[in-house]
Amino acid sequence: RGNITSGKRLADDLEARIWPRNLTHPETWRVTRDAQDVFQRLSTGIPGTPMPEHTTTMDITDRWAIANYVMTLRDTATPLSEGESVVRAVRVDGDLPTAPDDPAWDTAPAMTFKMAPNIIREPRLFTALNEFVTVRALYNDSDVALRVDVDDRTYSVPGDPLEIAYALDDVTATRDAVAVQFPAELPTGREKPYFRQGDSRNPVNMWYWAAPSVAPELPATTEIWDATGTDKTPSVRSDSSALTANGAWKDGQWQVVFRRALTTDAPEDLQFADGVYxxxxxxxxxxxxxxxxxxxxxxxxxxxxxxxxxxxxxxWGITAIAAALAGVIFLLISWRAKRRFRPRKD
Known part of the structure; x- marks a missing residue:
C-alpha cells in the first residue's frame, strides 16, 4: 500500500517529496499493466525518481520473480466498485463485531469507492494521498455496524515516532480521521442532501472518528456531528454516546468500526430499517x-x-393467499359467465 516504516524519505531529482505506489490498487499504476511492464521498470529504473536500474544488482531470474510477485498484490484488495453503488449489510445472529480484525467481517461483502480531494471550496485541497475507501456492513435485531477501511501510507498520530519520521516540511500534522455521512431523514423523492455536509434544507448526520495523539496527549475521538452545509461548521452533539467506534492502523491501512442502534430516541437521527435503500x-x-x-x-x-x-x-403464506384469491376470482367470473349465457327455455 505504499507504506514504509524505515524512516527513509523519498524525493525525485527536483527534491520534490514522492511516495511509493500502492501496489494493491492497479488503478493507480502508471503505464504498467502486466508482469513484463513491471520487469522492465525493475530492469531500467524510472528516470528522475529514486527508482534505480537493477540489471547490475539483480539477475534476470530474481527480477522476473519480483515482477510476478508484484502482480499477485493486485488481488489482495477489493477492486474499485465500478458501476456498483450499494453497500449490502448482512443480518447476523448474536452480537456484532467491535474489533476491525474480527473474522465476522469476512461474511460481509466489501465495496470500494474512489475519494476525491476538496477542490470545490476554500480551504481547498489539491494534494491528497488517500484515494480509496472500502466499507463492509453487518446488522442484527438492534444495531448496525460498519467497518470503514482507508489506505493511508502514514500513521499520522501527532508526536508518534512514525509521524515525526515522515512529517512534511512546513506542515503541522493533524490527526487521521474518518467519517460516515447519512441524511438526517430518509429522502421521500429524488433529491438528496448536498453530498458535502448537507444543506440548510436537508441536514445530515456524520459519524466521526479521529485517531489519538501523543503530543498533545489525546485519546481517540468518537463524535456525532449534525451538519447543514459547508458554510457552517458541523455541530458536535453534546452527547455522542449512542455511537461507538474503534480504529486500528496496520500495514498502511486504517480500519475503523462504527456501531449504533438501528433506532434511537434522538429526533435528529436517521432511523434504520431493513429493506430500505x-x-x-x-x-x-x-x-x-x-x-x-x-x-x-x-x-x-x-x-x-x-x-x-x-x-x-x-x-409461501403470501403465495398461498394470492393463489386462493385468484381461484375465488376465477370461480366468480365463471359463475357470472354461466348465468349470463345460460340458454333460455321456450
Whole structure:
C-alpha cells in the first residue's frame, strides 16, 4: 500500500517529496499493466525518481520473480466498485463485531469507492494521498455496524515516532480521521442532501472518528456531528454516546468500526430499517497532510441496504393467499359467465 516504516524519505531529482505506489490498487499504476511492464521498470529504473536500474544488482531470474510477485498484490484488495453503488449489510445472529480484525467481517461483502480531494471550496485541497475507501456492513435485531477501511501510507498520530519520521516540511500534522455521512431523514423523492455536509434544507448526520495523539496527549475521538452545509461548521452533539467506534492502523491501512442502534430516541437521527435503500457517503482527513475541516477527501452519495432475511413461511403464506384469491376470482367470473349465457327455455 505504499507504506514504509524505515524512516527513509523519498524525493525525485527536483527534491520534490514522492511516495511509493500502492501496489494493491492497479488503478493507480502508471503505464504498467502486466508482469513484463513491471520487469522492465525493475530492469531500467524510472528516470528522475529514486527508482534505480537493477540489471547490475539483480539477475534476470530474481527480477522476473519480483515482477510476478508484484502482480499477485493486485488481488489482495477489493477492486474499485465500478458501476456498483450499494453497500449490502448482512443480518447476523448474536452480537456484532467491535474489533476491525474480527473474522465476522469476512461474511460481509466489501465495496470500494474512489475519494476525491476538496477542490470545490476554500480551504481547498489539491494534494491528497488517500484515494480509496472500502466499507463492509453487518446488522442484527438492534444495531448496525460498519467497518470503514482507508489506505493511508502514514500513521499520522501527532508526536508518534512514525509521524515525526515522515512529517512534511512546513506542515503541522493533524490527526487521521474518518467519517460516515447519512441524511438526517430518509429522502421521500429524488433529491438528496448536498453530498458535502448537507444543506440548510436537508441536514445530515456524520459519524466521526479521529485517531489519538501523543503530543498533545489525546485519546481517540468518537463524535456525532449534525451538519447543514459547508458554510457552517458541523455541530458536535453534546452527547455522542449512542455511537461507538474503534480504529486500528496496520500495514498502511486504517480500519475503523462504527456501531449504533438501528433506532434511537434522538429526533435528529436517521432511523434504520431493513429493506430500505439509504444514502451513505464517506470522508477522510490525512493528518500527515495537515487536513482538517473542509480540507478533506470525500465520496459522492452511494447507498446502504440492510438486506432483509428470507422468511419462507411468510413467502409461501403470501403465495398461498394470492393463489386462493385468484381461484375465488376465477370461480366468480365463471359463475357470472354461466348465468349470463345460460340458454333460455321456450
Amino acid at each position: 439509504t444514502p451513505i457517503a464517506f470522508a477522510n482527513w490525512d493528518g500527515l497532510n495537515g487536513e482538517e475541516g473542509l480540507r478533506q477527501s470525500f465520496t459522492s452519495w452511494y447507498w446502504i441496504l440492510l438486506e432483509p432475511v428470507d422468511n419462507p413461511a411468510r413467502t
